[in-house]
Amino acid sequence: MTHVRHLPSRPGVQADWPSWADADLVHGYRSLGVDRPWLHQVAAADAAWSGRHTVLATSTGSGKSLAFWLPALSTARSAAAGSLLDPGRIESVSRRATTLYLCPTKALAADQLAALDRLLVAARTRDVRVATCDGDTSLEERRWVQEHADVVLTNPDFLHFALLPQHRRWARLLGSLRYVVVDECHAFRGVFGAHVGLVLRRLRRLAASYGATPTFLLASATTSDPAVSAARLIGVDPSEVTAVTADASPAGRKTFVLWQPPELPGTEAPWSALLPEDDPWATPLALPRHVTRGPDDLSVPAPDDVWGDGSPAPPGRTADSTVEPLAVPAGPGGAEPVVLSELLAAVLPGIGHPAPGEGSGPLGTGDRIVAEPSDRPRRTATAEIADLLADLTAAGARSLAFTRSRRGAESVAATTRAHLLEIDPTLAASVSAYRGGYLPEERRALESAIRSGALRALATTNALELGVDISGLDAVLIAGWPGTRVSLWQQAGRAGRAGTDGLVVLVAREDPLDTFLVHHAEAIFDTPVEATVFDTTNPYVLAPHLCAAAAELPLRTEELDLFGPRTADLLGELVERGTLRRRPSGWYWTHNEPASRLTDLRGSGGDPVRVVESVTGRLLGTVDAASADSTVHDGAVYVHQGATFVVDELRLEDGIALVTRRDVDYGTWARWVTTTEIQSVDAEVPWGPVTWGFGSVDVTTQVLGYQRKRIPDLQVLGTEELDLPARTLRTTAVWWTAPAEVLLAAGVTVEATPGALHAAEHASIGLLPLLATCDRWDLGGLSTALHVDTEQATVFVHDAYPGGAGFAERGFTLGATWLRATRDAIAACRCLTGCPACVQSPKCGNANNPLDKAAAVRLLDVVLSHAPAA
Numbered sequence: 001m002t003h004v005r006h007l008p009s010r011p012g013v014q015a016d017w018p019s020w021a022d023a024d025l026v027h028g029y030r031s032l033g034v035d036r037p038w039l040h041q042v043a044a045a046d047a048a049w050s051g052r053h054t055v056l057a058t059s060t061g062s063g064k065s066l067a068f069w070l071p072a073l074s075t076a077r078s079a080a081a082g083s084l085l086d087p088g089r090i091e092s093v094s095r096r097a098t099t100l101y102l103c104p105t106k107a108l109a110a111d112q113l114a115a116l117d118r119l120l121v122a123a124r125t126r127d128v129r130v131a132t133c134d135g136d137t138s139l140e141e142r143r144w145v146q147e148h149a150d151v152v153l154t155n156p157d158f159l160h161f162a163l164l165p166q167h168r169r170w171a172r173l174l175g176s177l178r179y180v181v182v183d184e185c186h187a188f189r190g191v192f193g194a195h196v197g198l199v200l201r202r203l204r205r206l207a208a209s210y211g212a213t214p215t216f217l218l219a220s221a222t223t224s225d226p227a228v229s230a231a232r233l234i235g236v237d238p239s240e241v242t243a244v245t246a247d248a249s250p251a252g253r254k255t256f257v258l259w260q261p262p263e264l265p266g267t268e269a270p271w272s273a274l275l276p277e278d279d280p281w282a283t284p285l286a287l288p289r290h291v292t293r294g295p296d297d298l299s300v301p302a303p304d305d306v307w308g309d310g311s312p313a314p315p316g317r318t319a320d321s322t323v324e325p326l327a328v329p330a331g332p333g334g335a336e337p338v339v340l341s342e343l344l345a346a347v348l349p350g351i352g353h354p355a356p357g358e359g360s361g362p363l364g365t366g367d368r369i370v371a372e373p374s375d376r377p378r379r380t381a382t383a384e385i386a387d388l389l390a391d392l393t394a395a396g397a398r399s400l401a402f403t404r405s406r407r408g409a410e411s412v413a414a415t416t417r418a419h420l421l422e423i424d425p426t427l428a429a430s431v432s433a434y435r436g437g438y439l440p441e442e443r444r445a446l447e448s449a450i451r452s453g454a455l456r457a458l459a460t461t462n463a464l465e466l467g468v469d470i471s472g473l474d475a476v477l478i479a480g481w482p483g484t485r486v487s488l489w490q491q492a493g494r495a496g497r498a499g500t501d502g503l504v505v506l507v508a509r510e511d512p513l514d515t516f517l518v519h520h521a522e523a524i525f526d527t528p529v530e531a532t533v534f535d536t537t538n539p540y541v542l543a544p545h546l547c548a549a550a551a552e553l554p555l556r557t558e559e560l561d562l563f564g565p566r567t568a569d570l571l572g573e574l575v576e577r578g579t580l581r582r583r584p585s586g587w588y589w590t591h592n593e594p595a596s597r598l599t600d601l602r603g604s605g606g607d608p609v610r611v612v613e614s615v616t617g618r619l620l621g622t623v624d625a626a627s628a629d630s631t632v633h634d635g636a637v638y639v640h641q642g643a644t645f646v647v648d649e650l651r652l653e654d655g656i657a658l659v660t661r662r663d664v665d666y667g668t669w670a671r672w673v674t675t676t677e678i679q680s681v682d683a684e685v686p687w688g689p690v691t692w693g694f695g696s697v698d699v700t701t702q703v704l705g706y707q708r709k710r711i712p713d714l715q716v717l718g719t720e721e722l723d724l725p726a727r728t729l730r731t732t733a734v735w736w737t738a739p740a741e742v743l744l745a746a747g748v749t750v751e752a753t754p755g756a757l758h759a760a761e762h763a764s765i766g767l768l769p770l771l772a773t774c775d776r777w778d779l780g781g782l783s784t785a786l787h788v789d790t791e792q793a794t795v796f797v798h799d800a801y802p803g804g805a806g807f808a809e810r811g812f813t814l815g816a817t818w819l820r821a822t823r824d825a826i827a828a829c830r831c832l833t834g835c836p837a838c839v840q841s842p843k844c845g846n847a848n849n850p851l852d853k854a855a856a857v858r859l860l861d862v863v864l865s866h867a868p869a870a
Contacts (some may be wrong), residue, residue, distance in 0.1 A: 003258040003521040012250035015042040020049055023072040028123025033065065041067040047242040048179070048217050049074075052375035053234065055185070055218040056309030057226035058247040060493025065115065065183075067244075068217040072099040072179045073119075073128055076150045079176075080127040081374075091444070098176040100203075101153040103183040106134055107443055107463065109153040112183070116151070128648070134158045136440060140732060146170055156188075157601055159203060164552055165596050175210035186234060186486050186532055189776060191801040193534030195601040196544035201235045201536075201562050203550065209553060221490050222247075224531040232536070240762075252501035256492065256525075259507045261379035288726045290537040333686055351450050377835055381479040381509040382408050383712075386415035388477055393431060393457045395422055397474040397503075398450075401459045402491050404509070404777075405478050407667075409435045410639040410661060412459035412479070415641070430456040433641060435590035436463050437611075437621040437860045442641075455693075465490050474502060480509035481517055483769060483777075485529040508837075513766045513776070515837040523770070531773065533806055537564040540730070540803020543574060544598035550580055551589035551596070607655055611638060614648055614658045623657065629703040629724050630670035632657035636706065637668045652725075666710050666717055672703045673846075676733065676782040676796050678789040683812065688866035689739050691790070694812040697733040699780060699798055702726040732804030732811040736819075738793040740857060746862040748855045750785075750845045753793055755860045757783035761795045764811075764822045766841070768797065771818055773809040776841075779807060816867040823860040826853060 014036040017026050029037075039043075044056040044067035048749050069647050103109050108134050117128050130151040133142055135158060145152055146169050156161070163170050180203065182188075188196040200216075207214055218230045227243035234241075252637060389412065392399045401416075401803040403409045410663035413433035420428040421658035432455055434446050443463075449455040450470055464470065476495040482488050488506070496502025506512035506524075517523050527815055536542065541561065549563075560567040571587055574580045581588045589595050608622035609632060620640050623632050628650065632638055638659055645659035682695040705721040738757065748756050761783040765776050780800050787794040799805045811818050829838035841848060 001257060002260050002518045004259075005256045005521060005525055007254040007256060009253040010247075010249075010251040013039045013248040015039045015248075018042060018046055018049065018070070020074065021045075021070055024078045024123045024125050025070065025073055025077070025119070028067050028119050028121075028125070029066070031122040032118065034063075037066060037070075038063055038247055040244050041070075041248075044068070044217075044242075044244040045070045046245070048072075048215060051215050052242045053216045053218075053230070053236060054242045054244065054867060055220055055226045055230035056244045057186075057220040058249070059222060059251065060490055062247050062249040064219040065112065068179070068181045068183075068219060069119070072151065072181065072217070074703050075099075075178050076128045077125065079178075080150070083558075096150055096176055097178040098149070098173050099151045099172070099179040099181060100177060101151065101181040101183065102156055102159065103153075103854050104155065104187045105463070106132075106136070106155060106440065107447070109134065109155060110440075110444065110766050111447070113153055133163075133164070147172065149173070160195075160199050160548070160599075160601055161596050162205060164202050165548070165594055166200070167552060171210060175209050175212055177207050177210075177212040177214040180214045180216045182216060182218045182233070184220070185230065185233060185710055186220045186223050186490075187608060189532045189534050190805040191534070191538070191803070191805075192231065192602055193532060194536045194538055194541045194805075195232045195538040195545070197235065197534060200233060200540065202545065202549050204235065204265065205549065205559060205562060206552060213353055214395040214515050214709070217673055220532075222529055223486055224528055232534070235530075235536070252496045254492065254495060254501065255503050256535070257503070257505045258521060258524070259384070259505050260515070260518050261381060261384040261507065278344070299612050310607065330552075347641065352603075378510055378837070381507045381514075381608070382411050383415065383478050385479045386412045386419065386506050387456055388507070389416045389431070389459065390419035391477050392477075392616065393420060394429055398453070399457045400473060400476040400491075401457065401477040402465070402479060402482065403459060403461060404482075406435045406437060406461055407639065408479060409433045409459045409461050410642065414639075414642045416457065416459065427456075429681050434458045434464060435462040436461060437623060438640075439619065439621060455850070462487065464494075470494065475503070476504050477508045478504070480507070480511065481514050481769075485527065486526065486532075488524070489529065509765055510835065510837045510840070511776070513769060513825075515829060516767070516821075517769075519828070533722065535806050537566050538803045539566065539570055541599070542566070543570055543579075544595070544709065545580060546571060546574065546587075547589055547595040547598055550587050552595070554583075554586035554588050556586045557727065609650075609652075609654055609657055611640075611645075611657050611659055613645070614660050620645070620659065625655070628652070628657065629727075630821050631670065631704075632659075633706065633722055633724065635668065635702065635708075635720055636670075637664060637666065658794075666708045668706045668708055670703050670706045671719075672701055673784055674699060674701045674780065676700075676787075676798065678733075678735075679730070682732075685812075685815070686870065687736075687863070689741055690866050691737045691792075692815050693735050693737075693790075694809060695732065696804075698732060699729045699731060699782075700726055701729070701731075729800070730802060731794050731799045732808050733798035734808040734815070735790070735794050735796045736815070737790050738795075738863065740792075742862050742866075743859070746855070746858040752852050752855045753785045754783075755850035756855035757785065757793055757795055758846075759826070759834060759851045759853055759856035760860055761797070762820065762841040762844065762851070763826050764795070764818065765797055765827055767822045768807065768811050768818060769815050770821060772807040778805065816864065819860060819864055819867070823857060823864060826860070827857050829853075835849060 015038070017037060040056065040058055041063055044054050047054040048068065049071040058064060058069050060164045075097045076099065078732065090114050101109070101112065113130065113132050120128060128151065129148045129149050132153045133145045145375055152173060165173060218236045219385040220226050225230060226245060227241045228238050231238040231241045382403060385403070389399055389401045393416070401412050403412055410433050413431055414432045417428040420431065421807065432446055434443065446455065446458065447470065450458050462482065473494050476492055478488070482491060492504040495504050506518070508518040546555065546563065546567065571580065575582045581590050607625060609625055609628040611620045611632060612618065612621055613620060632647050633650050634647055638647060640643045644662060644664050646662045646664065648658045648660055650657045674784070677698045681693055683693070686693045702725045703722055705719060707717065707719050708717040710717055743753055761781045765779050765781050768779060769776060778800055780798050782796045785793050787843055797808060797811060799808050826838045831838065834840060836849045838852050839851050839856060
């Protein structure tokens with residue numbers, strides 16, 4: 001345990017119901033327990049009712065849905081009442097006010113439909129027709145929605161692939177469109193956010209062609225500059241957007257723990273065999289001088305500083321180690337309330353008292369620990385999370401454990417169940433995994449079970465980060481930094497979501513960013529949340545949407561400003577390529593195939609690959625096309641709800657992976673190679689002999705084979721070769737060079753150069769998320785002692801999306817800050833020659849070899865010495 005922070009409770013501030021609110025709806029809300037709304041709900045609803053585009057950016061569980069459903073449903077009921085007054089007129093049928101609700105996931109739309117049904121039943125109203133419509137909706141149901149629904153709940157993908165291309169079938173909805181609700185809009189970032197922004201521009205354009213000018217209502221987690229982000233998403237000026245950010249809902253106290261797993265003893269670590277004593281690439285790292293800081297020293301700690309043993313914490317920075325009894329109301333079935341102070345004592349026995357040798361000094365200081373003569377790896381975050389989840393479940397708590405991958409969710413659930421089987425088999429049955437790739441009916445059943453209390457714990461991916469209503473949870477465990485502070489607080493908000501107190505534990509993975517953050521609590525608790533970053537003018541994103549817009553209705557010159565300043569030039573290029581045809585009246589799509597098929601909103605590289613059981617033909621789930629080569633290749637182990645399957649054959653052309661059920665004691669890890677070729681240099685900055693560059697690159701990746709590793713000790717059982725096609729990504733990258741004189745000044749020999757560059761690349765990828773709204777899985781990289789384009793030693797970091805997403809450009813802009821944070825994170829790590837917490841990467845296609853931590857620090861010191869003055 002490296003830090004404990006107690007986040008204070010917050011009282012709620014209520015307001016009167018707006019005078020314009022439909023009386024039956026108000027009665028319905030009161031019947032459901034909402035006697036009076038919170039102040040922020042009324043402020044947002046009033047702005048929306050007056051016709052202002054509105055974004056409500058408040059915490060998880062603050063009741064954002066009331067703020068947009070109250071004006072939307074009140075308008076729908078008012079219009080419905082008007083049609084009843086004169087039912088014989090045609091416009092009474094065609095002009096009932098409609099609302100389109102958009103969210104990132106089908107699960108959230110289904111959850112909102114259930115909540116709306118409860119509200120309308122409580123309000124005793126039958127004149128508002130609500131329906132979901134997505135890719136799973138049958139044609140018959142879809143026709144009913146087109147002809148009758150007042151409120152349609154869907155997602156941007158359906159809008160892009162079905163509703164907008166077939167807009168004439170949706171003329172009634174579009175012509176009467178009064179409100180567009182965009183829920184969880186903070187999830188629309190990066191390339192996905194740019195795609196959604198362009199889909200919304202196409203929606204506005206088509207609605208205008210039918211005579212409608214809808215008001216947009218956006219619900220967001222707490223983000224930086226929500227009005228600016230919302231305006232960029234819907235394509236209007238920020239002055240046209242009202243932002244409501246003051247959260248008036250009540251919140252219980254949260255105990256937030258930062259946790260670093262303990263070191264594994266001696267050479268019994270699962271990867272000890274991979275760390276030879278005589279590493280030809282490694283150079284020894286001298287231990288820094290031990291410095292003891294005085295209790296009155298409040299300056300920012302340097303990499304070599306630690307607090308002296310037994311010293312009191314500095315004034316003003318003492319840890320609040322007391323935990324008052326925090327009672328959680330009885331759960332379903334009348335179970336006894338869970339007292340979180342007892343949970344803390346049982347599950348986190350060291351709380352308030354750092355374990356000897358662990359942490360960085362007095363609790364709450366967030367100080368770094370210095371290098372020590374130790375090179376032992378730590379327990380994995382998933383193993384630690386499984387232990388904690390088992391302890392919480394045994395103690396009677398209801399919990400969520402967020403993991404970073406589907407494999408991680410399955411592993412945590414299986415390990416937790418195994419722990420609980422030793423205590424009580426019935427407890428083991430109360431734990432399950434929840435992730436993307438499950439069939440919709442499986443996910444709905446799991447959501448229902450965790451709400452009812454039939455399940456007490458779920459190990460999940462970020463699929464449950466968004467607003468699916470799962471309340472009354474006692475604890476949230478987070479395995480590794482989720483990529484952004486926005487996501488962290490969204491996940492943490494699940495604990496005590498019903499306004500009760502809760503426990504949150506962030507467990508660090510062996511990753512340079514995680515290591516940095518659990519020892520620098522101020523970077524989590526005292527730093528503003530990120531802005532939502534995306535670029536709708538990215539030509540790789542914009543071009544296919546211009547084609548789609550032209551296919552829907554010919555593009556007119558007066559409409560080009562809607563899509564951004566580069567639109568005219570890009571249209572000229574599309575005409576030159578023969579993609580569009582220019583006529584005096586506009587730009588036309590003249591091809592037979594649907595233009596919407598030119599792009600995939602989520603950047604998954606195509607339709608998902610279906611995982612099918614060979615013997616029965618049963619569909620088990622799906623895998624994103626981009627990850628199919630590395631996860632469901634021939635011989636891969638696929639885990640579904642704790643059951644293991646082995647892939648018999650991957651048929652990429654058919655989008656199918658055939659699997660057979662087998663009990664195996666191993667997992668599979670793919671191996672791949674990557675090359676990077678510079679296509680254009682868009683910006684360049686000299687740092688003396690060092691050159692920083694930014695531009696377009698081609699990144700070519702190919703999966704070559706895989707390793708079978710025994711579980712749980714990860715011993716390598718064998719290596720197999722694969723014959724899979726190479727895939728090329730055109731994207732943007734930032735790079736810096738290290739000419740011979742820089743390497744010489746850093747004392748980096750020819751033999752040590754590959755390891756120094758490789759280590760610097762890994763750590764810089766791990767640290768860039770501090771500066772850009774991304775995580776390391778949004779990035780890729782390459783380091784080489786001699787690159788064919790620069791003719792020098794070079795480190796590349798690139799965006800992992802076609803055309804780029806702005807992350808590499810951010811790194812280029814803040815190069816000195818980024819590289820300095822990278823250097824400090826490496827130097828502050830306790831290991832001697834490099835470990836997963838500093839320079840080893842979980843993504844490395846070269847098995848983290850070669851790596852040289854000490855040479856990387858020396859190299860970065862010399863490179864930074866040439867950085868321009870701030």
